[in-house]
Amino acid sequence: MSLFSQSIAEKLKLAANKELAQRYARRQEHAREVQDRRGRTVTVVKVQRSNRSNGLLDD
Structure with a gap:
C-alpha cells in the first residue's frame, strides 16, 4: 500500500x-x-412509546 x-x-x-x-x-x-425496583441505578438513554391501543377501536 x-x-x-x-x-x-x-x-x-x-x-x-x-463521528x-x-x-x-x-x-x-x-x-x-433512574433506579429500578431493586434499587440499582440504571441509565436510560431514550424511550419512545408508541400510541397505546386497546385493539378494538383501530381501523
Missing part, C-alpha cells in the same frame, strides 16, 4: 471515530439515571 492511500485510510478511520464519539455524546445528553 502506498503512503498516499495509507494516509487516506488513516483519515477515514479518524473521521469514523470522531462515533459525537453520536455517543449526543446520546449521553439525553440519558438520565
Whole structure:
C-alpha cells in the first residue's frame, strides 16, 4: 500500500471515530439515571412509546 492511500485510510478511520464519539455524546445528553425496583441505578438513554391501543377501536 502506498503512503498516499495509507494516509487516506488513516483519515477515514479518524473521521469514523470522531463521528462515533459525537453520536455517543449526543446520546449521553439525553440519558438520565433512574433506579429500578431493586434499587440499582440504571441509565436510560431514550424511550419512545408508541400510541397505546386497546385493539378494538383501530381501523
